Amino acid sequence: MxxxxxxxxxxxxxxxxxxxxxxxxxxxxxxxxxxxxxxxxxxxxxxxxxxxxxxxxxxxxxxxxxxxxxxxxxxxxxxxxxxxxxxxxxxxxxxxxxxxxxxxxxxxxxxxxxxxxxxxxxxxxxxxxxxxxxxxTRAFRGPAARHGSSGGGVRVKAVCDCGRNVRVVPSVLAQAPIVCGGCGKPFRIPETAAAA
Known part of the structure; x- marks a missing residue:
């Protein structure tokens, strides 16, 4: 990608x-x-x-x-x-x-x-x-991307340094960091997900 x-x-x-x-x-x-x-x-x-x-x-x-x-x-x-x-x-x-x-x-x-x-x-x-x-044009985008989302946006997986993950709308994560309670590091969207 x-x-x-x-x-x-x-x-x-x-x-x-x-x-x-x-x-x-x-x-x-x-x-x-x-x-x-x-x-x-x-x-x-x-x-x-x-x-x-x-x-x-x-x-x-x-x-x-x-x-x-x-x-x-x-x-x-x-x-x-x-x-x-x-x-x-x-x-x-x-x-x-x-x-x-x-x-x-x-x-x-x-x-x-x-x-x-x-x-x-x-x-x-x-x-x-x-x-x-x-x-x-030939990539599968999933039902949420094709039909919109009723949840305020398409959520993607964000990960922290200890491997935990959350599903989040990218614009929410862009507003301010969401910090993991386990390792204290911010969740981030892996580059492959952000490019999708």
């Missing part, structure tokens, strides 16, 4: 840093490549700058100690919406019955503010998509 191209990982890190420049309390993105290929019925499955900004809302909420979702991360509440509006996202419709205010879109002001970062990320995503489309 292939690994994440360095250019795409670098562009994800650049875009995240650009969001941090405007919102310094946003934590660092631990593993930019963890966002690639992640599918989530609540947050949308396709990676874009808008999706990255959505994940940044969760990061700011976590840094502030705000519980911005419920129902195993599927329902995005009004606290999520308040932070989203601060970061340049808006929700113009009524909240969805199962995902709440998750379907947010960039405001015109945010599009202007982030235009260079958006253009760079879009070029890298198109190149990544073109490079990987041939290798994914």
């Amino acid at each position: 292939s690994t994440t191209p360095p250019v795409l990982a670098a562009e994800l890190a650049f875009a995240w840093a650009e969001i941090q420049r405007h919102h310094p309390e946003l934590p660092d993105l631990a593993a930019p490549e963890a966002l690639i290929g992640e599918s989530s019925s609540a947050c949308g499955g396709e990676l874009s700058f808008e999706r990255l900004l959505h994940e940044a809302v969760h990061g700011v909420a976590a840094a502030r100690g705000i519980r911005d979702t419920s129902r195993a991360g599927r329902y995005h509440n009004r606290r999520f919406l308040a932070v989203a509006e601060e970061l340049g996202l808006e929700h113009v419709e009524e909240p969805h019955a199962s995902s709440g205010f998750s379907l947010v879109a960039l405001t015109p002001e945010a599009k202007k503010r982030y235009r260079p970062a958006m253009e760079r990320l879009n070029r890298a995503l198109k190149a990544h998509s073109a490079a990987t489309s041939a290798e994914t």
Whole structure:
């Protein structure tokens, strides 16, 4: 299996840093490549700058100690919406019955503010998509990847140094380390799983 191209990982890190420049309390993105290929019925499955900004809302909420979702991360509440509006996202419709205010879109002001970062990320995503489309057409992706997930995202196995493992949505692990109670080391997604 292939690994994440360095250019795409670098562009994800650049875009995240650009969001941090405007919102310094946003934590660092631990593993930019963890966002690639992640599918989530609540947050949308396709990676874009808008999706990255959505994940940044969760990061700011976590840094502030705000519980911005419920129902195993599927329902995005009004606290999520308040932070989203601060970061340049808006929700113009009524909240969805199962995902709440998750379907947010960039405001015109945010599009202007982030235009260079958006253009760079879009070029890298198109190149990544073109490079990987041939290798994914014949690969078995499993039912969760084909049909979406009702659990807030596709969970992958994360391991620690003592060999214990947990199933976790990559974006959750990217927000902050999950530490093993046995060895005290953080769980991490093996490179082969992250590249899948």
